Amino acid sequence: MTIARRQMLEAGLVTLAGLTAACSSPHTDTKQAERTGPTSPSVPATSPSTDGPASTRKGRGGEVVHGPRSRREVALTFHGAGEVALAERLLTAIEQAKATVTVMAVGTWLDSSPHMASRVLHGGHELGNHTQHHLDIKAMSAAQAQAEISECARRLKSLTGTIGAWFRPSQTRHAPLNLQREAARIGYQACLSYDVDSLDFTDPGPRAVARNVLTKVQPGSIVSLHFGHAGTIQAMPVILDGLKARGLTPVTVSRLLRS
Template identity: 55%
Template sequence: MTSLDRRSVLRVAASAAAAGALASGCDPKRSADSAPSVRAADGPSPRATGRSAPARHPAARPPTRAPGLPAEIEHGPRDGHAVALTFHGRGDPKLAEALLGEAERAGARITVLAVGDWLDAQPAMARRILDGGHELGNHTMHHRNICALPADAAYAEISQCADRLRKLTGSIGSWFRPSQTQRATGQVIRLARRAGYPHVLSYDVDSLDANDPGAPAVQRTVLDGIRPGSVVSLHLGHAGTVAALPPILDGLRRRGLRAVTTTELVT
């Protein structure tokens, strides 16, 4: 993306924020409980971004399988130097492109949990996320309140999004994250395993960016709550999140932390 293109996209983001015309996000239930720590891991080296480099088409990862980790993962190892920034995948693709570009300029890798109907509308985004060196996962087909659904409907939400991911990338994605909740019920965990996901991905830091509080508030919430091993919940499709990402990444660097994919964090 050229400097002019980048400025144009960020102007679109700022305009969207002012108008309030942003995609809706999750409304998770909050919990103060914390999950067990997991093994430490080294993070990735920054992505090379040479202007004349050929297009890359990295293979999509299969679901992450890590023996010894809980069925629902809330955070990674607390004694390392890495964190995972995870994004609920839905909303304006221009804002998604702008956010991915900011992450890549900073050498950060993120995890995107895509909603299936968004992939239907924006199929090129699946490949774009992977080609940027990031991680892709499943956030249900229609973003319904999955924990309130009967088993057959809940399974359809998981399996239909998995089918979209497989069609677009050859894999059902690295992770499953339930919609409209921070934590899954036992039934949802069992259904996710039946669909092929050994673990359900939760988080320990909620950025609250889906409420569109503005970039300074998103930055403050994330940096106040984050610590080594954190898994942070954020959203694509929100201009305030795009604007908040560079200072968040700067704040992590000042603390000696780096943003890696969730799989790199926990394996």
């Protein structure tokens, strides 16, 4: 195969990966209706390196929808915002079950409760970037979207020493290619989506939250959940017990996607 033909094929694969993945939780403070398309059935478009969270290095870009289906592990990911007392209760319940999770923190939440960054990390969990203000990032100009990503990255780095390994856009499950590229430019390994939506931000009750997770979860799943909702706290023991009964271990996204 000629060099030119090989380069064309590689470019086509990259474009296809970017178009078939999805990214982010659509939650807003007013609980607006979820604006999502179908979850991509594809394997992750990218896998992280194993040398720790990104800091200032350039990321590889792309999106991750789920991890390897061959591993008996899942990643519970949380929208990091809301009342701190509720977040503390949820983290405590998770830690009592000896589970670890990934918290996609909103920058303004870290501004108002900076101690929560170390609280999350000291519990064995990991932090990621869920934009600075959790606004509709797809409605923003390129400069505004860049600012949303970079401002939250700066908050994370000032509090923890790194920008975190993952970026999840706000109010959209599908990240346009320009957001994928911008997140990679800032240093994120990938844009983080999910294949299981708990819908806990709609406050459907703890039974519904647990059912939404346990009826759809499978090996390698990435689950979308939220801090700040009492129903999620009440559902967590049921979710964790249900995962255990299925032989699934909750781990961080970085652990799930390890090489």
